[in-house]
Amino acid sequence: MRDVAVVGFAQRQMREMEGSPTCVELLVPIFAELFESTGWTKSDVDFWCSGSSDYLAGRSFSFVSAVDAIGALPPVVESHVEMDAAWAMYEAWVKISMGEADTALVYGFGKSSAGQLRRTLALQLDPYVLGPLWPDTVSIAALQARLGLEQGQWDEKEMASVVARSRASGADNPYAVVAGETSVDELLAEQMYADPLRKHDCAPVSDGAAAVVLAAEDRATETVARPAWITGIEHRADGQSLGLRDLTRSPSTAGAAAALGGSGGVNGVDTAELYAPFSHQELILRRELGLSDSVSVNPSGGVLCGNPMFAAGLVRVGEAANRVMAGTSDRALAHATSGPALQQNLLCLLEGRS
């Protein structure tokens, strides 16, 4: 299998996107930015792959209009997953590793503001015994939060610390939708929203799009000085049944991390971009990943500063890769999640070479 690297990343994030839910208006400038940074044209891209959701847009086949942003004549090799674009990147990585493509452009987009996100996500649940109760995604995360709080696995100060640190980091991120200096005390003084979660414990509802460029071996080194090499990528799913899982754990994250063990695992990462839409979930992920306190977690601010659904996982990859490419990180971990209460998880190791 060939070595594959991230050689470019671009994103757009905003509270509410003015424009169609197919997000073509966001993708066109994002692609332009990537062609600028890589020096490529669209004919240099061997494979296009995207992640998005019809239900977010309210329209079937919503990804089809996004194909207009590609300029797909002459025809292109293209595919789509109805998942976060991090999984589209996985599909692209497979294709390049086996030699069917040398390059790929992966993109994801989501206009959550078009609907009522926390209600729409109830449709991800078992349609017989859960869905008809319309359990909103915040309530489910809150159940998980309370379990951990009452079992003494974390406390609200730790949750607030995650928020404070994230928002402070977000202040350095021009794409952050929510950011700024705040203190644990100030945060704990806020009223409950979905007891035991406060509003700030939940990722904001925001819109956006992102894209990542992948290249194999020589193609990567020709394109950027310091590619972010994907030295490991694994994903696993847990069952959905809320009564059958220990919601305070994330076995799929641990399973993916163990599978990365062959490439040195998550030991030695200096940076981790974790997709934790609720503050307590970062605590769960850190524990499953065994991240030491020296790891810089979510220097971008993470999704607590902006959560462009179906792109946010790819943004984690991009933010980690950017730091590797810039030389501020030598070994970074990017994580993406899908489904209620961390049901499904993907891990990607990115490294620079001297």
Add this chain to the structure above:
Amino acid sequence: MTGTLHAPLRVEFDYTRSLGPVLSRFMTGLRDRTIVGARASDGRVIVPPVEYDPLTHQPPTEFVEVGPGGTVSTWSWVSEPVPDQPLEKPFAFALVLLDGADTPMLHAVEVAEPSAMHTGMRVTARWVEEPAGHIRDIACFVPEDDASVVESGGFEARKLAPQPPEKDPVSGIVTPVRLDYTYAASPEESRFLRGLEEGRLLAQRCPKCHKVYIPPRGACPVDGVPTTDEIELPDKGIVTTFCIVNVPFLGQRITPPYVSAYVLLDGADIAFLHLILGADADEVRMGMRVEAVWRPREEWSTTIENIDHFRPTGEPDADYETFKAHL
């Protein structure tokens, strides 16, 4: 005028879901005001029953009645309920470990405020008046009456007889799903639609390939760049190809039979679908020259439906060679 156009979009359907044998036992139990779990291969009683055992991957064969009371193993407060949740005023969602069950199930608990909830509290199901075999037959859970004494662990799971109940089992459920969105047009579409409001047909030309698109796409589909050059087109053109729609369907807005045709306006490089009237369906031809018939001006808004339909102009048909590349 700036900003993109918005319109409400409602996506709704009453989904009819068949259950299969395992869920049918569960829903039939609910109709009979009982809560049924399944025994897994490791001996645990799982509620609601899983359709396939986590270890053996086979359907469970032993069903067990549990509850109707149990204890809250965790809960969260819904301070701002969303439409169609079990209660319209603030309530709790909880995982409830029913007596006799080994796994908790999710449902709503009705109490006045969060301080009335605590992990470990006893709750019991409140049933609707006419259960139909649906998870909502349980309206919600409520705190068990303090006056009733229930010894913890005193309930024994009753094994159900393997024969199906006497009444017809519940084989399906109906789940209404209604989602409301605010649908926004792209900036290009918005300009096009505002033009229509003024009775103008505004097309967009790609600065690279110079092809003219109406209605506009988000970007030139060939070059992937915004089609920023605007040109106004006449409201005349030709039918490139068409079909005669005979079939009624749910959600249809025009009564069949009607001619649905691709209309290529003079000057445009793509055709769009519209309605042809003013000719019998069997008189419509590929290449037929047509012109727009607009609704009365006072009815205009930001929609292609300002043009009610296209009608034949009576001019000679366009030669096939001139439009065959547009098929």
Add this chain to the structure above:
Amino acid sequence: MGKQLAAVIGVGQTHHRAKREDVSIAGLCREAVDRALEDAGVGFDDIDAVVLGKAPDLFEGVMMPELFLAEALGAVGKPLLRVHTAGSVGGSTAIVASSLVQAGVHGRVLAVAFEKQSESNAMWALSVPVPFIMPVHAGAGGYFAPHVRSYIRRAEAPEHIGAMVAAKDRRNACKNPYAHLHQPDTTMESVMASQMLWDPIRYDETCPSSDGACAVVIGDESAAASVTNPAWIHATAMRTEPTTAAERDQVNPQAGREAAAALWKQAGITDPLAEIDAAEIYVPFSWFEPMWIENLGFSVEGEGWKLTESGETEIGGTLPINPSGGVLSSNPIGASGMLRFAEAALQVMGEAGEHQVDGARKALGHAYGGGSQFFAMWVVGSERPAA
């Protein structure tokens, strides 16, 4: 290490019906999955990853159904993907699954595709009115009928060709116990007499709306060694083009032509008509048979209908097309593409029962989606591909 060999080692499908009211969504998938696992001689524990494909979530009203189905599909603790490429999805799902094996990531992958469209209504789901867009077309038929008219004109095809295809596919379906429509009395004349739905497409020339699922187990060389009749994957191809573009040919789409050319090249096939023994191609409206015959390169442009008219696309002819009865006889939309791929595999595995094409050694599976803009196809063979 380059691309590894991969083969279909097990195929399963459901009995496709207008309404499978006897099963839940999971039950529908499991019917196909259990049959595929049994055909492959493996259990869930032997499966390394699961890839699910289906068409828009709106059809069943469940968002990202792989999540709630993870347990039923045996995917707990495993990698799980959900592909959605519109109507071609069943095919692209099989291609993604085969890539995982060819890349050496997994040894055995389970690919599943399903649609339980009776939970809503297919015409509604395909025609939900979106603001600002003229609600003129009536579902898929209304979208494709004008382009069928263009084909008939362009190729100067006689009117009865569509009816010939429909009669053939319906008669073939009678030999397929899983097919939805079993209409043994269908003849070209009876089809011509049926009502026009979207002129020029008639009622009997139109696919049904079906509930159904399909599953395939794809394995590497060592997995293939444990079955007697693997269907080796010789080539795969996918291409996409825009929905609307000034240069688009809606009748003979460039993406389809290029995918086919790439496919034949990868498979080492220079004369598709001679070298392919059976073709399962995505024909939801009967006229797509001659259109795809041309698009795939089985005939020159404008002459696809002649191959149909000659009878050579019947079982027993030079190029049997849709011996299973095809999409015209069973159409669970998300699964239909995988059914084409799976039926092609069944042919070279010698497992197609009554609709087996004698001696089939190389077969084509083909799927398309969207506005004839997404294409996925594969060639499978009873022998290993040449090095």
